[in-house]
Structures are given as structure tokens and as C-alpha cells.
Amino acid sequence: MNGTIISQASLDMHVKTAASKGTEDSPELRSAIKEELVNREIMAQEAVKQGFDKLPETISQFELAKQTVLVNAFLQNYLINHPISEDLIKQEFENIKKTTGGKEYNTRHILVKTESEAKSIAAQLKKKGKFEELAKKHSLDQGSRDNGGALGWALPGNFTPTFADALVSLKKDGVSEPVKSEAGWHLIKQEGVRDFKFPDYRDVKGNILKRLQQQAILKAVADMRAKAKIE
Numbered sequence: 127m128n129g130t131i132i133s134q135a136s137l138d139m140h141v142k143t144a145a146s147k148g149t150e151d152s153p154e155l156r157s158a159i160k161e162e163l164v165n166r167e168i169m170a171q172e173a174v175k176q177g178f179d180k181l182p183e184t185i186s187q188f189e190l191a192k193q194t195v196l197v198n199a200f201l202q203n204y205l206i207n208h209p210i211s212e213d214l215i216k217q218e219f220e221n222i223k224k225t226t227g228g229k230e231y232n233t234r235h236i237l238v239k240t241e242s243e244a245k246s247i248a249a250q251l252k253k254k255g256k257f258e259e260l261a262k263k264h265s266l267d268q269g270s271r272d273n274g275g276a277l278g279w280a281l282p283g284n285f286t287p288t289f290a291d292a293l294v295s296l297k298k299d300g301v302s303e304p305v306k307s308e309a310g311w312h313l314i315k316q317e318g319v320r321d322f323k324f325p326d327y328r329d330v331k332g333n334i335l336k337r338l339q340q341q342a343i344l345k346a347v348a349d350m351r352a353k354a355k356i357e
Contacts, residue, residue: 127167136163204346210338216327218334223324226283231293232318234275236260237267237310244304244311251301257315266310275315281322289314 140159145151178184234257238244247260258274265271282290289312292302296316305312 127164128171130167130171132160132163132167201343204343205339208342208346210335210342214338215331215334218338219327219330222334226281226322226324228322228324229294229319230279230281230322231316232279232320233277233293234258234261234315234317235267235270235277235289236265236275236313238264239266239310241304241306241311244313248301248304248313251313257301257313279318279320 137156137159140163141151141156144155144159149155173179179188236244236247236257238247243264247255247264250260251257258276261275262271265275267275270277282294285293286307288305289307292305292312292314293316296302296314298316298318300316302312302314305314
């Protein structure tokens, strides 16, 4: 293209990207990608002619793109050289099973800002006030308020420890005393308990692997930050 070579490596990289998204490699795909690369090169050359490559915002985007490529290269190399073993994945699987427990609870809650507000609502409940109506009127949790505070079926481990402890101690249709969390004060209603069947190892292995990889990367970054001079 006007003296600029579009390399086979560039074509192959785009084919690989398309294949990763489910598109089958074929002569038609390669031809379409080749045409797209030609069009992109034409536009890029014209942008340079018009001086867009000298604009401050363009230069900043160049630097950001370079950084993104380097970060991705680092991450790929790190994961290749620090693989997560099958034994470690299985160990994490067993740890999750232990902490999850065998029961899940159908839960509602009302979230308010202060303990006094929670006590006031608790007093209304004792006078036959309806939990769902009070949740719609008072709860600060926008995700559940319109549904009468309904959180649906959930494992205790999905909640903060104080919330979970209060939940598991309740009988069916029981309501807790005010419970404090970082979000505020809760009144919790337990509407049912059922056995929870933990997924098979093969069904969650991929998610556990990703989680362990993320943890490993975060630790590596933390170690590098500790050695870096940050002003």
C-alpha cells in the first residue's frame, strides 16, 4: 500500500482473533480480512497526511495503546510461566465447598441508615406491619426495595458475616433484630430454607482457575509495586 507492507503476520493475527470469536478460518475470511487491512492502511496513511498523528490527543492514545499491548503481553507471559496446578484448583474447590455450607435461604431485608430507623421499623413489624410494604417505603437498597426487599434464594456466604449469622439463626418467617453492616442497618426476614447442591468440579473448574490466576496476578503486581519507586 503506497510502499507500506501489510505483513502475513498481521493477517494471521487478525485471523486468529476472528477464530477466537467462533469464526472458522477459510479463504473467504482471509480475503475479507485482507481487504479490511488495506482499507485501514489507506485511512491511516491519509490521517498522517492530514497531521492527525501529531495531535496531542492522538499521541496520548498511541501511548495508551502501547501500554495496553505491553500489559497484555506481560499477563500472557506471566500466566504461561506461573501455571495454576490441578491440585491447587481442587484444593480451592474443596475450600469453597466447606465455607459454602449445604443450605440456601430465601431472604428479604430492609436497609436503613441508622439503628434508630431500624428499631422504629421493627416496632411497626411487631404491630402487624407488612415487611414488604415497609421495605418499599423505607429501604435504601434500590436493587430489592421495589420487590419488597426480596433478595431471593442465596447462600449465607454471599452476605457479610453479621448478616449471614443473623439469617441462619432465624426460623421461617422470622425477622431479625437490627443488624449492622458497612452499608447500614438491616432487618432480615427468612422465608424458607432448602438444601443446596454444590456444582460438580468440572462445571466450576474454569471459574476457579480464573479466580486463582487473578489472585496470582494481583500478588505479582503488589510485589512489583513494593519494589518500585513511586513518587
